[in-house]
Amino acid sequence: MPTKTYVQTTINGENVEFLCEPRQSLLECLRDVVQLTGSKEGCNDGNCGACTVMMDGRIVDSCLVLGVEAQGAKITTIEGIAPAGGLHPVQQAFLENAALQCGICTPGFIVSSKALLDKEPNPSEERIRFWLAGNLCRCTGYDKIVRAVEDASAKMSKGKKK
């Protein structure tokens, strides 16, 4: 009897097919099966947000989703955030505002922050803090992360006005 399940899904706009054990999480499938190691494992129980990905328009902790649940879904990981030929304004803002130190939480923060700005282009500081409370960072104290999201928000809405 086969021990693995066939999954067909869309990751970062591309059709992806893989085999996984029913007990493997989406995070494990992304990292070990599909070799997209940009999503990080910090806790494997949905508390740190380092594995945050977009799944059908919502942010999810990919450690809390089973790989088989990706069947038919649309998934965006950190590897799919940058547009062709450059960085996303959120990524650029993280660099310019020194909003990362070790960088292990950064993929999760960038996926979450982009999801916020896609939904709400001009969030207040309080709203940013509320939205990002599911992502833990131990290095920065969050100050520069919140400022980077504010900066990206300002630059993105300025870009739209043009």
Place this chain on the structure above:
Amino acid sequence: MTTTYEHNVVLKSGDDKFKVIGTRPIRHDGADKVTGRALYGADFQTAGLLHGKILRSPHAHARIKSIDTSAAEKLPGVRAVVTAKDMPQTTGDVSMGEAGAQNVAFLRGNVLASGKALYKGHAVAAVAATSPHIAEEAIGLIKVDYEVLPAALTAPEAMKKGASILHSDLKMTEFGQKTNQVNNIATHFQHKKGDVEKGFKEADVVIEREFTTQTVHQGYIEPHNVAALWNQDGRLLIWCSTQGSFFVRNATAKVLDLPESQIRVTPMEIGGGFGGKINVYLEPVAALLSKKAGHRHVKMVMTRQEVFEGTGPTPGSYMKVKIGAKKNGKIVAAQSYLAFEAGAFPGSPVGAAAMCVFAPYDIANGLIDGYDVLVNKPKTAAYRAPGATHAAFAVETIVDEIAEKLKIDPLELRLMNAAKEGVRRVDGPVFPRIGCVEVLEAMKNHPHYKAPIKGKNVARGVAIGFWFNVGLQSSCTIAVNPDGTVNLTEGSTDIGGTRASLAMQAAEVLGIRAEDVHPTVVDTDSIGFTAVTGGSRVAFATGWAAYEAAQDVVKQMTARAAKIWGVEADSVEMVDGVFRSKTDTELKLSFKDLSEQLNDTGGPVIGRATVDPQGVGGSFAGNIVDVEVDPETGKTQVLRFTVVQDAGKAVHPSYVEGQMQGGSVQGIGWGLNEEYFYGSSGQMANPTFLDYRMPTTLDLPMIDTVIVEVANPGHPYGVRGVGEAPIVPPPAALANAVGHAVGVRMTKLPMSPGTIMEAVWQSKKK
């Protein structure tokens, strides 16, 4: 809250002519880290990779009577099982830099338990299998017969007569001498200055209090990891996230009885360390599994629970501090009794705590007793200014109380007693030029300190803290490219942007842009010895190596220019990136133009340097914090937080601010919330991020910073290490703020709602 001043201020020490130092370029590893491309230890992949898992003790203290691995070995997919029996019985010490030296037998005993399990989570056996799930199933099939023993869980408890003894063969060292006493005290030491009894007699006010703090974890988001291949040729290749690749090499060599040169350690990107990723836990185990499995690659990644229960933490402590002052505020005597939990093996940070405890003050009469106490908890590891935060919590609370009693402004009282150049610390060393006074002045002048305190249950607290930093050895090479850029190669793993700060120090010498330096952190085969990324030393010491290597490049290129021009080498100089003749203004070449000619005029140029700098600066950090405490629940909200720090010279101010802000928030978590909850049998009840709750975005305000630049005369650019000092004052500043808000002095960490309400109710009973 609206503010009318800059959130991030740099107070420069005077005019400097730097072109690169002090600017804020984008870090060199930035693009990789915002796109998910950067490879951390757990990202290691290779064909045929095996996965290892560790079986850990469920008991805090137990004799291991037998281990039966036969069922695990028979599980399909299992390739190797190891226990302590597979490890050679080596002896000696492993140097850990700022964390001192560690006895190899203890290091081995922590890696895999032998004879006894000494804490819940102590590694007992390990398995390698074709998938992590099979390895996990396999460890469940290992049968261990334990005889459970009573556990000693706190320093005062473990020091009592009749306490359960962890190591029956370990004799107490007292005042530097081995005694014949076998107890749980590994070491008792004392520092003495002046006559403390006489000092207290002269005092008009004397305050003495007892303090306790709980075990807390460094809390890096990336769990410990390793991949190892013990190759058929005898070489052991290791890939891991570590603060010190050369330490991993040294420690693993000692534990496995190998020559160091037989091991190559490749440092992967590291997801936080804060001192907790210096020690080795998995590396020797993965190596043994690799060999036993037939020379296969074995990867091991800890779970979060394993990280909490098997690594770190920084210890709980019991402290008694007594300080006496004259009516005018002058401190005349200070005494402290510090008992720190070492965990299951000797080596708490009590030594460093004793060095820092009274460091911010000029004290004529002082006495410090330190005890390193064994308890049935994980072996403690360094955590950002190890020991100093505990000590500052106790001392700064009492200093604040003295100021309150004497009706003197708390910063004025600190200024009156502040340590400065030439002052001798109670533990002996005399301070070089330091910035304690400048930090206190900057706090006093800050708009935050002058702002009115508005609202019921709102109060302000201040505190200051010291960390001495370390120097140690670093190596660096710089190869010049024909296009006028350079490749900088170094051995300090980059946890928080140090590639940038090293590249900037080299660029300043070479007269090129920071972006024209390509820094790379390389493996232990590819660079000279470089001590750990710890002790706030990378920007200082490896930065110095980068500076020296760049000077070597300049020297060689100056000689080359002279050769090209056919003039004497000493008639050529380099100014602002241009090589020129001192006598003939026609003869000049830019760095870029000369670079282009190197290969054809005598060959490529590589600068190199190794350093062992002694002029460590030491750094002071101070906090002003406003809190609101809910009188019904005891919940504390941080309303405003300002951190002021003496950075010597901020190479990349954004990353210096980042250290200050990050250290502050770790200190806020330690002060208000974080602790290991232990049951009476020594099991940690909260080994997840849900229950070991570190600060989130929602818990915090912005963290305002003031960088005070008091140049360190012991560094070419005046750099002081900045990484650690900012964690020192926050719990103390919060304790003073909370104390003022509720009218009761806080003597226990963390100041969780329960702790605060308990203190309030106790005071009302009196």
